[in-house]
Amino acid sequence: RIYSRIAGTGSYLPSKVLTNDDLSRIVDTSDEWIASRTGIRERHVAAEGETTVDLAYHAAVRALEAAGTGVDEIDMIIVGTTTPDLIFPSSACLLQQRLGIAGCGAFDVNAACSGFLYALSVADKFIRSGDVKTVLVVGAETLTRMVDWTERTTCVLFGDGAGAVVLKADSETGILSTHLHADGSKKELLWNPVGVSAGFDEDAKNAGVRIQMSGSDVFKYAVKALDSVVEETLEANGLDRHDIDWLIPHQANLRIIEATAKRLEMPMDRVVVTVDRHGNTSSGSVPLALDEAVRSGKVQRGQLLLLEAFGGGFTWGSALLRY
Ligand code: ACO
Secondary structure (H helix, E strand, O other), X not given: OOEEEEEEEEEEOOOOEEEHHHHHOOOOOOHHHHHHHHOOOEEEOOOOOOOHHHHHHHHHHHHHHHHOOOHHHOOEEEEEOOXXXXXXXXXXXXXXXXXOXXXXXXXXXXXXXXXXXXXXXXXXXXXXXXXXXXXXXXXXXXXXXXXXXXXXXXHOOEOEEEEEEEEEEEOOOOEEEEEEEEOHHHHHHEEOOOEOOOEOOOOOHHHHOXXXXXXXXXXXXXXXXXHHHHHHHHHHOOOOHHHOOEEEEOOOOHHHHHHHHHHOOOOHHHEOOOHHHHOEOHHHHHHHHHHHHHHOOOOOOOOEEEEEEEEOOOEEEEEEEEO
């Protein structure tokens, strides 16, 4: 049997940091409000001209280095992103060119904040089928590009960043299962309702490109959906909640993370938290948290990791893997 296994991880954050105090000089907010409601204290913001593919490139190079994998070994590139550099070519094609290779399949997956888990799941299926051996899977975003900086209910939540993994075929178990879900009927609760086909709003600032969100509704749905996908994952693998070594959740809100940890009866010191320093980096958040946990020595080879995410769409999903 063929399994897919994470051979190496990498991540990248833009150097510019925006603190809650910085934000309180832009909109009517405070460090106290943001930190107590979300757990966020600061976030990284891409510099002018710095794009999603720039962040993806640095994260990818670090993951390839960690895996000891040469670019010529890559059979496929999948980028989870909602903030591609261009409408087309895809960010995966642009990344392929930046890596100096050509020929392998390369495409983007848009599942909002669940983008990395969707991309990882697709990569896992390609490897298990025997079609490819090595896939570069990236979650990269510059969400601050579509934030309305006058809207305090959303602009305090997001940051920019990227994470990547090199996924390789292996005879030993790596990814045990992935679980993907979506519910398009809730689209208006978290969306950016302009685009090429639906049209842009020429008179609006940034042509109407901005995140619109009903925060408390998203909060409730996220907690419920994550509870259910976590249960589904444990059941599918015949596992008890206490078998999980590390929970590596999407980093949107510390209170959502704590709710999932409670459901799993996991103490917070077994949960990887980066939301305080990264904010919500959408598709970047899970691979960023994973890379940080690996590089800090928290996550060790052989441990059982539960990754999960929830985002616009709605979309949500999980992956259970032995690192
Ligand atoms: N600073 C100060 N006050 C604020 C701010 C702010 N930045 N934002 C909102 N408020 C005010 C509101 O105006 C409101 O005031 P009012 O009572 O006078 O009307 C009050 O604070 C409470 O607002 P709520 O929206 O009810 O606050 P809540 O406790 O729900 O927290 C939050 C809001 C943090 C957005 C929370 O609902 C949340 O995290 N939801 C989930 C969001 C999320 O995860 N989104 C990303 C999903 S991933 C993706 O796909 C992009």
